[in-house]
Amino acid sequence: MKTICFFNNKGGVGKTTLTGNIAAYLALEMGKRILIVDCDPQCNITQFILGDTRTIELYWPENKDKEEIKVKTVLDVVQPILDGDASVNKAVKPISKRANRFGVDLLPGHPRFSLFEDPLSTAWTELPSGKAGGFRVSNWLRSYLANFENDYDLVLIDVSPSLGALNRSALLSCNYFITPLGADAFSLLGLRNISRWMTGWIDYYEIGLEQSERLNSGALEKFNIPKDIRVKDGFIGYTLQQYIAKSKAGERRPTKAYERILSDIPNEVEIFLKNFKHDKELDPHLGDVPNLYSLIPLAQSANAPIIALKAKDGLVGSQFSQAAEYRKIIGNLASEIADRIN
8 A cells, every 4th residue: 555645845736636636536447446545634635535515514513502414534543642532543444435536445534633733743843752652653654554455455645735644644654746837926835844844853853763762772673653654755746737728839838937847847856855756767747737717616626537427427519628638637647657667
């Protein structure tokens, strides 16, 4: 089982849409067993997959007096830690793929998952002491996912754009990460932020590992805490959201304001993410993602991936050709990702 996070410090680059549609292609077209874990307190991918009605019932049930909601979320996984323990609730089961059109199992997010930020930050400060408790809390997701090692081929984790403790813990549990970019300066600044942030916490974590081995030898093994930081060389590439273009001599080209950004992206990626590259020889540019215009709200209202949209969902006119083109693009991206992680 491999774990991937689509991550950028810049919001609005289509990260959640990309995660959901690539997951759906891997599941529906390539037959992969996929789990999506929603670690974003905004719960965008949960709402994308489940739809408004089911999402509202999940967080705000009509019968508010009901003692227990049957569907569990990521908040239930970490509730023991919020209660003062260092373990996770491994009994929480994801929602089955039978309940959605994406063909994926889903561990829903929860708005109150943001409360987990403080316990994670506290645990992080304990790492230099070498004690197991801080490592156990920091590796909560990896510990939970170990319970499903034989159930899935791939786990996709959706996160917010922040550089905080929640995302640090998510990336700490990942094998790989992909960075969706837009053709704007803030996406490039996001690359620089990611580089400095990840370098800093990886160095800090490794110091904690050294201290644990020196001061509390055997403590991490006792709780099955891994010592490897898999995401350290887990960058497998970036996608580029389609830029604003204009027609000139029959050819669509980027507007002048974007030309310098586009030309700078490969160099910026090489400078700031080269140390994280999974394969130093491969071109990190996975592909471009088109502007989907009306297809995104249509997919959201249908609670379906764009590759599965049909006429009964409201697909009309030129949208059919747009959806077909997007299917090819997503298929190429999914195939390239599958090749790189194998």
